[in-house]
Amino acid sequence: MTKDQHTYLIKQKAQELGFMYCGVSKAEFLEEEAPRLERWLNQNMHGQMRYMENHFDKRLDPRLLVDGAKSVVSLLLNYFPEEKQQEEDNYKISKYAYGTDYHFVIKDKLKELLHFINDEIGEVGGRCFVDSAPVMDKAWAKKSGLGWVGKNSNLITPQVGSFYFIAELIIDLELTYDGPIKDYCGSCTRCLDACPTDAIIAPYVVDGSKCISYFTIELKDQLPQEMNGKFGNWVFGCDICQDVCPWNRFSKPHQEAAFAPHPDLQHLKKADWQELTHEVFSQLFRKSAIKRAGYNGLLRNIKFVQGTTKEEN
Structure with missing residues (x-):
């Protein structure tokens, strides 16, 4: 089989597995991203995400992650929900966390894809990556033509938007490579205007240490008092810069059963969140990404948003 045939087979199987899009780029040093990443780290925009x-x-060279790597296969999996949380008398969590933790769901699909490649093409060495290893997923997805990186630093895809997960297979098989597409953000600044914590400090530059998602998930300390009143009702993650993005008017509900929310989640009111016991937390979020914040972290966020957090002396 030729490179083209191998590429076609892989993309076809990815579609069968439920991935929305699949693109391929050459495994090489990310020259354009290197100075940008270094500057971002030097300016401490990663906060406590050491x-x-x-x-x-x-992070910049996939050949250091997989010996003899030739191709980075980037994949998108839709998570846009059919039914969103009730807005009234409720606290908000990011849409990506409604159902089963995406790490489990996508890892299984990637393993199946790699298994398929070995069965159909021959012995191919490679590794699966879902956001838990030093891989610049947005950079690779951009290189393989799956979208452009928008002013809110999310990958955006024409006719689809940005409510999806990005994953990769890095393999030692040469394939037919795709090329990047144009940036269609234009003069729009809706994401910059809407961010309540001013985390998008300039078009295409996000100070991660000011992001509501960072505060409610990554930060393990007390939440800073200067952020009081700026979280709205967000207690795990934040979708504001995606919700206001005009491209997300094209988002369509996912077909992944594992991403369906726990039935009780849709009926929670603020009082239920505030009275959440460890037992109910474990039951509601047993396989959820919300476990990353932990029970105590989620309660801390709820109290902060509720306005009951007092500055410690």
Whole structure:
């Protein structure tokens, strides 16, 4: 089989597995991203996400992650829900966290894809990556033509929007490579205007340490008092810069059963959140990404948004 045939087979199987899009780029050093990443880290825009400082070289060169890597296969999996949370008398969590933790769901699909490649094409070495290793997923997806990186630093895809997960297979098989597409943000600044914590400090530059998602998920300390009143009702993550993006008017509900929310989640009121016991938390979010914040972290966020958090002396 030729490179074209191999590429076609992989993309066809990815579609069968439920991935929305699949694109391929050459595994090489990310020259354009290197100075940008270094500047972002030097300006401490990663806050307490110290893991972002680790494996700087591997983050920029997939050949250091997979011996003899030739191709980065980027995949998008839709998570836009059919039914959103009730807005009234409720606290908000990011749409991506409604159902089963995406790491489990996507890892299984990627393993199946890699298994398929070995069965149909031959012995191919490679690794699966879902946001838990030093891989610049948005950069690779952009290189493979799956979208452009918008002013809110999210990957945006024409006719689809940005409510999807990005994953990769890095393999030692040469394939037919796709090319990047144009940036269609134009003069729009809706995401910059809407961010309540001013985390988007300039078009295409997000100070991660000012983002509501960072505060409610990554930050393990007390939440800073200067952010009081700026979170709205967000207690895990934040979708504001995506919700206001005009491209997300094209978002269509996902077909992934595992991403369906726990039935009780849709009926929670603010009082239920405030009285959440460890037992109910474990039951509601047993396989959820919300476990990353933990029970105590979620309660801290709820109290902060509720306005009951007092500055410690």
